[in-house]
Amino acid sequence: MYSFKNDYSEGAHPSVIKKLTQTNLVQAEGYGEDVYCEAAAQLIKQKIGYEDIDVHFMSGGTQTNLTVISAFLRPHEAVLSAATGHIEEHETGAIEATGHKIITIETDDGKLSPELIQPKLDFHDGEHMVRPRLVYISNATELGTTYSKAEIAALSAYCKQNGLLFFLDGARIGSAIAARGGELTLADVCELTDVFYIGGTKNGALLGEALVIKRQELKSDFRYYMKQKGGLLAKGRVLGLQFLALFEDDIYFELAAHANAMADILRQGVKQAGFTLLAESDSNLLFPILPNAIVEKLEENYGFLVIAPMDEKASAIRLVTSWATGEKDACAFVDALKEYAEPQ
Amino acid sequence: MYSFKNDYSEGAHPSVIKKLTQTNLVQAEGYGEDVYCEAAAQLIKQKIGYEDIDVHFMSGGTQTNLTVISAFLRPHEAVLSAATGHIEEHETGAIEATGHKIITIETDDGKLSPELIQPKLDFHDGEHMVRPRLVYISNATELGTTYSKAEIAALSAYCKQNGLLFFLDGARIGSAIAARGGELTLADVCELTDVFYIGGTKNGALLGEALVIKRQELKSDFRYYMKQKGGLLAKGRVLGLQFLALFEDDIYFELAAHANAMADILRQGVKQAGFTLLAESDSNLLFPILPNAIVEKLEENYGFLVIAPMDEKASAIRLVTSWATGEKDACAFVDALKEYAEPQ
Amino acid sequence: MYSFKNDYSEGAHPSVIKKLTQTNLVQAEGYGEDVYCEAAAQLIKQKIGYEDIDVHFMSGGTQTNLTVISAFLRPHEAVLSAATGHIEEHETGAIEATGHKIITIETDDGKLSPELIQPKLDFHDGEHMVRPRLVYISNATELGTTYSKAEIAALSAYCKQNGLLFFLDGARIGSAIAARGGELTLADVCELTDVFYIGGTKNGALLGEALVIKRQELKSDFRYYMKQKGGLLAKGRVLGLQFLALFEDDIYFELAAHANAMADILRQGVKQAGFTLLAESDSNLLFPILPNAIVEKLEENYGFLVIAPMDEKASAIRLVTSWATGEKDACAFVDALKEYAEPQ
């Protein structure tokens, strides 16, 4: 049984384990004030090419999303998110639990645009309604699609014009950037957003997201929020060390590119076998639509999620690849799919 | 420079690193539903001698405290805690941020008792006040003191009689149990409380606390709360694996006993050098009261916290030992102290 | 300038003022524990025909909605509401500010049904999502439509089958019941819901809503929640007295019937003048669609809200009548509308 269920099925990339092991008995300060976190923050600033940013290391995506959003909004302010956004669908009301409404926007492909946001701004008017204040996007999205630089730039300009904060959830930013083949860089993302994070958990770390705060007035007191929400690890070094490992050897984007390449194998295979995909994803997530009979056969040897029935005979499934996905496993899946797809 | 600042200055016990390394590339389910978490939960149940308990693995103490307390209280219910309790003093209002008041109780030694709690129950009466509903204690306490089995039993009986939930913060439960030399066991703690946790971060793990819920009506839906508060790690295996390592080889209490032994060396040394301690701690924390001149000299070679001035010439400092503290480092500290203490 | 903006443009029905005046200097207990609140609660129980219910008097709709919902839900539980529901659109995120997500459901007419709710139950599954737990409806709805007894009964049965609480916002329950001409009674509403309220503010009171809690396990400690949310007035008598006035003389439904009759005059007039309505409302709210030129002329002499443009030339406006609306004012509006509508 091989799993394509998600990109966190294995432990960490070996270089991460190595770094943890090598430094294990060195004494360091607690709560993220250690030399490793400091070095990792410096390295990230260098890779991005920005000095005047704050970098914080947090344990996971939901933790980061709820801490950021509740830190930056006043009580009557709300978040704008795609209806498929992680904060809306898969965080058990974490944002609302901090007191804030999510204004959801229906999309075809999980991606927001100024045109989709504008009607929500028009609708919210006056003190009987929340005030839309922060635009949340994820890149790659929950549907596996990615934003072009131009699309992010358009959102960025729109947010500036409308007094909105712009927050990019980068749990899968490695895959998103790798998918764009150089068109989009970390520097671009930093330039165009107010705050974003570089996901570690889904790209080679045991756990950890590197949060980057660029906008000046959002920086103050952020460690208070981290602590209050339970996000300040005593051995914060564990997070810093991992990002040090991932960026020191420049392997972060290599891992992402590998995950994407494995997804491409699957994607090509699905198409060659004559099937379609739910959305035109280009990252490490894909959603093939397959006959239920084939889904059942595949389930004998492969782990994946069945997302939704498309009609009586077919369902959309979710396949996810990662830095750890073996090429032979991806090819074997395709072979099996083709075999099942052939007329008997 | 050697640090006695805390018990989370190093990484993990080597057996933890070994376990993470050995299993690193095995695929596992996400979000704590993996075989390692399952095995660790089973092992902990076995060590405690209870089958009918729920075990959840969480990333840190503040996270655990806020999740437990907000999960178990209705909005108008409050926590009773020593004024020195971690939730009161060192969690940046994490409990209040979930909506609940902490009713604080002054103590001499960081320990609650029925006698200290009763006046608070008497005072709170009717709907213009919060309702006291949960007693929070930490063992070992923030002052390094520990509860005897009889003291915990008295609190347990009192809580039952008064309809109070009883929650024990066991961030340093290893040291507390080890300090009692067999008088108190994990089974006792489980028997006498409704919910408690076994701290990993401060006793050999990179991160992680094992939460044990015994009381039946508190069990339902707990994973929802973990997720909502950002406490459900995608690679939950990381937590399960570490507790597996710590309890598989029965090293958990060995590590705690070592930490205590190192603290004893320091404690004896302080007394032999002619100084007193702020509280009669018996765990891995101690608070010597030292002349400021000596504090300054010690600071040249040792890291520790200066807690509070006692008078114009002396201060209380905090020394903490751990599984990783070297016996030679403890002895060297004592030697230095004695040297500085000698009349010149 | 005559206003059809809302049903709270005037003060209170004269019998309310009379009751406040007559009792003004009598001493009474504070915080709703006075003889007037007691008598009003008894009278309401009698009118409903239920003894085993709790009646609480609160100051307004948003206050009541947020107190009820936050009292009855655990942190991970969510509300199901029409997308047009008052709690979703017009309470500035009051529900989310207490920590709970609202799951919104698109409707044609502001009314929920089991068929509309079911897909939301199907979708929410497992601890990565909130748990739908309470169905919120308003009757009359924000679109002026009302529920039949059969429709409420269907929702009631559905909620029971699915473990959902059922809460009816009765800010305009007078108008809704009056509109149904005897088909629906307060007793029916009490029978079929777990908790509901009888709106005073929009039907003759200065302020006040009478909350009725029927479901046994929801009753305990409710006054704690009222106090905590700022909803327990020191001179609670003010609320009790008003409901006493409204129900003692049985004028509550007379006032609602009058408001409906005035709305009927407007509705007929709109149709006779050749215009249509946005929704088929039968309560004291109506939403005519009128040419913009006519809207502008009407605005010279009448106050009302312009809700939304329908196309380039026409807009939907909102007209609201109340116990205080004069028949001659309603007729004058219709005359003006007909005059403007005539081809010149």
Next chain:
Amino acid sequence: MYSFKNDYSEGAHPSVIKKLTQTNLVQAEGYGEDVYCEAAAQLIKQKIGYEDIDVHFMSGGTQTNLTVISAFLRPHEAVLSAATGHIEEHETGAIEATGHKIITIETDDGKLSPELIQPKLDFHDGEHMVRPRLVYISNATELGTTYSKAEIAALSAYCKQNGLLFFLDGARIGSAIAARGGELTLADVCELTDVFYIGGTKNGALLGEALVIKRQELKSDFRYYMKQKGGLLAKGRVLGLQFLALFEDDIYFELAAHANAMADILRQGVKQAGFTLLAESDSNLLFPILPNAIVEKLEENYGFLVIAPMDEKASAIRLVTSWATGEKDACAFVDALKEYAEPQ
């Protein structure tokens, strides 16, 4: 049975009832945007002598306290309050329910001072603790004591120096100002604080507090917070009208002076009868310490609270007077007390 339980036992001062009655059928805008609220705000500005302040009318003290505090603090910021403060002891955790910790300060007389606050500022340091940010005082205090202008000025200067917001709960500000005999004015209070309110409920209104926001950066969006917390009444006119009545005829301070005079009669009587008071109050609250036997006799004809046993034989009781307290009732109480006090 005559009640000295509180200052909200009766309805409203007749001039308030008269104003409500006279304007009852006039149409007005909803939600506090009516001409009466506007006029009342103007009148209050004029009485205070400040133009550049925002005035909002709210329904009660707890509602005002929780709305103000949650509006002005960021999530990690905390309130400093006397341990006897209303927000700490008598609001069912309303402040904590909005997410904020109250740092309590023990006092002799319910009054804060820079000297009492300083140790709390010293103690709170760094991101593991909340940040003290707002000083809350009530004047008169819950013990009936009042602040001198100099005392408020000292707190004001201290707050400015330390970056603290300064909020004065004026539920009983009428009595407090009247007690100081011209030494303290509304203008002083406005000058020296950032935000305060003029209590209506306890000084002649049916309900209502007039909130005054002076500090510029606290003004924005306050109506959003009022709405979100359920504090924006549909018929906001009810509040504006009452303050118009109380300030138009300049009776606000007359009513307070009357209440104080009645309290003086009681206070003198208590002393003449040979008894002492718990605190040296000078407002409309007093706390005589009486033998239990006398307390029991008084309870036959008078309503009041028994606050606390002082020893086995005596208790402190609470007597409260108001604008409605009759001089003959106050004298009769004193006579009874003297009678019971005489040796038989």
